[in-house]
Amino acid sequence: MSTDPAPDRPTRRRQTMTPGARYGMRFGWGMGLYAVTLVLALILRNHGVEGWLPMLLTLPSVGIITWALVAYYRESDEFAQRKLGESFVFAFAIGVPILLVLGLLEAFGGPHLSGMIAFVVMMAAWMIGSIVSAIRYR
Structure with a gap:
């Protein structure tokens, strides 16, 4: 049975x-x-x-x-969290200095750029960070 x-x-x-x-x-x-x-x-x-x-x-x-x-x-899981966290850190480390330089250039007579530039820079930096993280952990 x-x-x-x-x-x-x-x-x-x-x-x-x-x-x-x-x-x-x-x-x-x-x-x-x-x-x-x-x-x-x-x-x-x-x-x-x-x-x-x-x-x-x-x-x-x-x-x-x-x-x-x-x-x-x-x-x-912890691995995916680590990869996501590293891609954010990478985006911040790339994006913020670029935006700071653009802001300083504008303050000292450079061209005025749209606020959308910040979005584009940060998203591009996040994409680069995600690619670097994916390659690193292959």
């Missing part, structure tokens, strides 16, 4: 998502919301709505994207 309650039925494994898959899903929802609210913000601005209101529409998506990244860090 078998102790298996239902020997003729295949066993089912509970399908769970990896931290990376959950991050991708959460990040995707945040970016989707950002895209929609950005379009709405641009429409509002083009229809004469000035000030903070158009910008405030995009803030909930920033919260979701931040939550996705923090949750990914917390749900990942």
